[in-house]
Each structure stands twice: as C-alpha cells, then as structure tokens.
Amino acid sequence: MKRRSFVAKSSLGSLAALLGVDIVYKELIPSGYTPVALQDSDPFDLFSKDEAMVVLNDRPWNMEAQAHLLNDAITPNKFMFIRNNGIIPEEINEQAWQLEINGESAVAPKTYTLNDLKTKFKEYTYQLTLECGGNGRSEFNPPAKGNQWTIGAVSCAEWTGVRLKDVLADAGIKDDAVYIAYHAADTHLSNNPTKEPISRGVPISKAMQEETLLAFAMNGKPIPLVHGFPLRLVAGGWPASTSGKWLNTISIRNKVHDGEKMGGNSYRVPCETVAPGETVPEEEMCIIESMPVKSLITYPKSGALLKEGKSLKINGHAWAGEDEVSELEYSIDFGSSWKSAHIQEPKNRLAWQHFNATVSFPKKGYYEIWARATDSRGNKQPMVLPGWNPKGYLNNACHRIAVKIT
Amino acid sequence: MQEQEDTDIIFKPIYKVLILICIAFIVLGALAIYFYGPNQSQVEITEVDSELIRDGIHVRTGLVEAGGLQTVITNCTTCHSSKLIIQNRMGVEQWNSTIRWMQKTQGLWELGANQKVIVNYLVKNYPPLEKGRRQALTNIDWYRLNE
CATH class of the missing domain: 1.10.760.10 (Cytochrome c-like domain)
Known part of the structure; x- marks a missing residue:
C-alpha cells in the first residue's frame, strides 16, 4: 500500500519536475486527466477520441466525426466533434469555479459556485442536438473560409444541469432584457489577455426555454475538458457556438449581445439570399438562430458491396433545430422516386430522431442512397446546396451513401 | 531476543545510509531529467525538422x-x-x-x-476548385457487407 502511494506521488512529482512548477490543486485533478501543459500532440489520446475522427485544425483544436461513427442513439464523447475558437483553459479548479450573473438587465450582479447551482436548483437531463453552424461548409462554391467541415460537426449527447431560466429568475432579471451573453475561461489564440476567443449568446426567449441548460454533466459524467468542463451553457437546436464552454459569466443584456463572433460575418447569413460569391455588406447579415432540417445515414458506412437480391437495412438520425422532423424519405434513384422510412419521436424536444428503413435494389449496379427529412413546417432538405453565404453556414443538403450491388 | 536486537542495531545505520543514497539518486535523476531530458530532445527535434x-x-x-x-x-x-x-x-x-x-x-x-x-x-x-452545386462522391472505401 505504502509503496503504491509513493509511486503515485512520485509520478505527479516528476510531472511537476518536468513542468518546472508545482501543480496547484494536484489532489483535485481527476484521475485520467493530464494537465494541458503536459499534453502531447496526439489529440485522440488527449481528448479520448476515436482514431477514426478527423482532425481539421490543431490550433485551435477542431475535429469532426464521419457519418458512420455517429450511429449511436446518444453520441458518446469519443465520437463527438470538437469546435474550439481559442485555447483550452489550463487550470480548472472545480471547487472554486464560479458563475457570475451580471449585465445591464440584471437586477444586481450575483455569483454562484457549482455547488450552489447543484443544490439550489432542480436538475434536468435532456438529449440535445448540437450542430456547428458551419457543418457542411466544405461543399460551398465558391469556397467559404473557415474550418472545412464535411458532415461530422453534429452530436446529440445527454446533458444534465439546471435550467438557465431558474437561475436567471433567482438572480433577478429586468423587464428590458433582450439577450443573454456568455463569457468563458478559454483564452485567445494570440495570447492577448484582453481578447476573448468567442462570446456569443441567445435572445431571452431561447434562454427561457426549459431545455436551455447550465450543464455540468454529459452522458452521466462530468463534461470532458474539451467540451466545457466544469460548466457549459447548452442551447440545443441552435448553432453550437451559442452553447458556451468553460462558462464563468452570463450577462443579461438590454440589447443584442455584441461580443466576439457576434458581429461581422460570424454565425450570420445574408438576410436576403444572394448569388454565390456576392459581396454582402455587414449590415445586411442576420444572426443564425434555429438550425435547419437535416439528416444523416449512419448505417451502413458508405461503400458497401452487397450481393444481388439482398435487402439492406439502413438507419440514421434527423433533426430540425427548434422544430421536429415529421417525415424521412430515402431515394435510390437520385431523387426520381422517394420512399418513406420509419422515423421515431424525439426523446425530448431538441433531441435528434432515429430513422430506419429496409432498402431493396432492382438490379446490379452503382447506387446512392439519399436521405431527405421534412420538418413540422413542411421544409425539406434540398438535394443540392442551399443558399450560398459568405461563411458557408447552414448546409443542410441531403446526405447520401454509395452502395454497389454485385 | 538478544540476537534480534543486535541485528537491529547493526541494521539501522545501514538502512539510513541506503535511504540517503536512494534520495540522492532520485534528486540527481530528477535534476538530470529537468535540465538535460525533455528540453534537449525538444530542441533537437525542432532543429532537425523545422526546415525539412x-x-x-x-x-x-x-x-x-x-x-x-x-x-x-x-x-x-x-x-x-x-x-x-x-x-x-x-x-x-x-x-x-x-x-x-x-x-x-x-x-x-x-x-x-x-x-x-x-x-x-x-x-x-491553394487556388479555389470549381465544385458546382453538388459533387460526385469520391474516395469511396468499398467493403463487402454481408447482411
């Protein structure tokens, strides 16, 4: 026993020696967690991600899934995309972590520890779809700048926390409140301490929804560091950039929040549609709110070779931002004809819905299976790219997989 | 009983010396790692690779x-x-x-x-590529699926 504890201590001691400084709060470091300064450059190890995940960027870290990796009903951490704007905070002390509620429309600034949040307010768990606003950007033409996401910047995990609206009510909110803004502990890539990497938010109406959480757990465990440990704002169905990670402040604003990546072209699309490649003045860009209807075929993986006469079971997920998916169709003839798949009800509002179908093929050849979802307002996914926009957001074109019958 | 105590008396100083030697070893090792270990290899890697x-x-x-x-x-x-x-x-x-x-x-x-x-x-x-409104599926990794 004693020898073991000596070994354990000496390994942390040697970590400290390697760092040249003592590791503050080393007794609070969760087991299995490696301090950021010691992290090697293997992001799969670093963030406990599956090796089949695709790294788009290593500074800041951005990583996406592939369609077939997203087959689970609830996305596990290993298949959850990473979208970072800045540098992951290095020293997080859960015990000392505080959330401050402030802003022009706060009655008075108020501070909560994590323990306050967990003990004063009722806890809720929801499955919430988080999709990056730029998911699908790689397909736009002319190309749009930024991380070239293909289809894998979406997840639906189970988030546990307290309702933002309960905390706002407790803190006191003025009648003139328009927006809530988040501020967080991540730091700017330029290392300029006065700059925030990102500080976005949502209108009060979204903040007051039952499913908008101040979350401290994901899939029943503390939120992984890269996804916002120890506290994250989670606003399902909206661009995932509204779900601020490493949350330490909520400002109740009396105007639309003007933080980092709220203005310019960031997370905005032309208020009126434009021709591909057109220059759009800033004042004609509108903030993205609910994400559009979309679906993914997660089984089988694209590229299946199948014997003639065999039918194929397919399945996947569909989601529609604030709305529900009412129908899921598939086509094996490039949209000439569509058949209905079976689509389940969402587990809760803003959760993705699972679909499945049994597909049969008339004869040998190359096929593509296309999936098309329709939301409760009757909007369907387009087969070609939707409206071009300067930053390449909101690509909800149909997903398809290749199949060969031999 | 007497014999047991005697050995203890003889053993204890040796034990202390051994511990001291071990501690000195650990401290020197840590210092060696700190000054000559990872730093040096890091520098070497960047020097060799940065222009390659x-x-x-x-x-x-x-x-x-x-x-x-x-x-x-x-x-x-x-x-x-x-x-x-x-x-x-x-x-x-x-x-x-x-x-x-x-x-x-x-x-x-x-x-x-x-x-x-x-x-x-x-x-x-890194010139723009003409991609049109929807590209053909490429890089398909074909595999046999037995349903």
Whole structure:
C-alpha cells in the first residue's frame, strides 16, 4: 500500500519536475486527466477520441466525426466533434469555479459556485442536438473560409444541469432584457489577455426555454475538458457556438449581445439570399438562430458491396433545430422516386430522431442512397446546396451513401 | 531476543545510509531529467525538422514548398495552425479580406509588402476548385457487407 502511494506521488512529482512548477490543486485533478501543459500532440489520446475522427485544425483544436461513427442513439464523447475558437483553459479548479450573473438587465450582479447551482436548483437531463453552424461548409462554391467541415460537426449527447431560466429568475432579471451573453475561461489564440476567443449568446426567449441548460454533466459524467468542463451553457437546436464552454459569466443584456463572433460575418447569413460569391455588406447579415432540417445515414458506412437480391437495412438520425422532423424519405434513384422510412419521436424536444428503413435494389449496379427529412413546417432538405453565404453556414443538403450491388 | 536486537542495531545505520543514497539518486535523476531530458530532445527535434522539405512539402507545417513559404510560416502560423490555411481555397480578393478581418479582430499585425507575397503564395498553391452545386462522391472505401 505504502509503496503504491509513493509511486503515485512520485509520478505527479516528476510531472511537476518536468513542468518546472508545482501543480496547484494536484489532489483535485481527476484521475485520467493530464494537465494541458503536459499534453502531447496526439489529440485522440488527449481528448479520448476515436482514431477514426478527423482532425481539421490543431490550433485551435477542431475535429469532426464521419457519418458512420455517429450511429449511436446518444453520441458518446469519443465520437463527438470538437469546435474550439481559442485555447483550452489550463487550470480548472472545480471547487472554486464560479458563475457570475451580471449585465445591464440584471437586477444586481450575483455569483454562484457549482455547488450552489447543484443544490439550489432542480436538475434536468435532456438529449440535445448540437450542430456547428458551419457543418457542411466544405461543399460551398465558391469556397467559404473557415474550418472545412464535411458532415461530422453534429452530436446529440445527454446533458444534465439546471435550467438557465431558474437561475436567471433567482438572480433577478429586468423587464428590458433582450439577450443573454456568455463569457468563458478559454483564452485567445494570440495570447492577448484582453481578447476573448468567442462570446456569443441567445435572445431571452431561447434562454427561457426549459431545455436551455447550465450543464455540468454529459452522458452521466462530468463534461470532458474539451467540451466545457466544469460548466457549459447548452442551447440545443441552435448553432453550437451559442452553447458556451468553460462558462464563468452570463450577462443579461438590454440589447443584442455584441461580443466576439457576434458581429461581422460570424454565425450570420445574408438576410436576403444572394448569388454565390456576392459581396454582402455587414449590415445586411442576420444572426443564425434555429438550425435547419437535416439528416444523416449512419448505417451502413458508405461503400458497401452487397450481393444481388439482398435487402439492406439502413438507419440514421434527423433533426430540425427548434422544430421536429415529421417525415424521412430515402431515394435510390437520385431523387426520381422517394420512399418513406420509419422515423421515431424525439426523446425530448431538441433531441435528434432515429430513422430506419429496409432498402431493396432492382438490379446490379452503382447506387446512392439519399436521405431527405421534412420538418413540422413542411421544409425539406434540398438535394443540392442551399443558399450560398459568405461563411458557408447552414448546409443542410441531403446526405447520401454509395452502395454497389454485385 | 538478544540476537534480534543486535541485528537491529547493526541494521539501522545501514538502512539510513541506503535511504540517503536512494534520495540522492532520485534528486540527481530528477535534476538530470529537468535540465538535460525533455528540453534537449525538444530542441533537437525542432532543429532537425523545422526546415525539412519532402516531396515538395514543408514537413513541419504541411505547406507547399514555393516562393513565399517562409513569409507565410512567419506571419500566418504564429497564431493559428497551418492546417487552417491548407484546407481553405480562396482568390486574391477573399484572402485580402480575410487578412483585413484578422487585422481588425484577431490581432494580426500590418503585413506591408509581405501581404502581396503571402497572397500570391496562397492563390498560386491553394487556388479555389470549381465544385458546382453538388459533387460526385469520391474516395469511396468499398467493403463487402454481408447482411
């Protein structure tokens, strides 16, 4: 026993020696967690991600899934995309972590520890779809700048926390409140301490929804560091950039929040549609709110070779931002004809819905299976790219997989 | 009983010396790791690798070896990864406006005459590809599926 504890201590001691400084709060470091300064450059190890995940960027870290990796009903951490704007905070002390509620429309600034949040307010768990606003950007033409996401910047995990609206009510909110803004502990890539990497938010109406959480757990465990440990704002169905990670402040604003990546072209699309490649003045860009209807075929993986006469079971997920998916169709003839798949009800509002179908093929050849979802307002996914926009957001074109019958 | 106590008396000083030697060893080892270990190997790796070009690609950054490479590395990879450059394909106008955006909001410095060098390098080596409204599926990894 004693020898073991000596070994354990000496390994942390040697970590400290390697760092040249003592590791503050080393007794609070969760087991299995490696301090950021010691992290090697293997992001799969670093963030406990599956090796089949695709790294788009290593500074800041951005990583996406592939369609077939997203087959689970609830996305596990290993298949959850990473979208970072800045540098992951290095020293997080859960015990000392505080959330401050402030802003022009706060009655008075108020501070909560994590323990306050967990003990004063009722806890809720929801499955919430988080999709990056730029998911699908790689397909736009002319190309749009930024991380070239293909289809894998979406997840639906189970988030546990307290309702933002309960905390706002407790803190006191003025009648003139328009927006809530988040501020967080991540730091700017330029290392300029006065700059925030990102500080976005949502209108009060979204903040007051039952499913908008101040979350401290994901899939029943503390939120992984890269996804916002120890506290994250989670606003399902909206661009995932509204779900601020490493949350330490909520400002109740009396105007639309003007933080980092709220203005310019960031997370905005032309208020009126434009021709591909057109220059759009800033004042004609509108903030993205609910994400559009979309679906993914997660089984089988694209590229299946199948014997003639065999039918194929397919399945996947569909989601529609604030709305529900009412129908899921598939086509094996490039949209000439569509058949209905079976689509389940969402587990809760803003959760993705699972679909499945049994597909049969008339004869040998190359096929593509296309999936098309329709939301409760009757909007369907387009087969070609939707409206071009300067930053390449909101690509909800149909997903398809290749199949060969031999 | 008497014998047992005797051995204890003889053993204890030896034990102390052994512990002292062990501690000295650990301290020296830690110092050696601290001063000569990872730092040195880190320096070696960067020195060897930073200039390496293989098959026309600058290995450390993955950028294409061409006129302007060093200017791009110096000015464009201080804040963000070269991966962000490589995956983006834009024309002169778009690169210039991206540079303006980085200067306005992200703390990028004035580039002066280097701006032209950088933008020329980018449009020459990472030109936009005509993709149309929907591309064919490519790089399909075919596998046998037995349902």
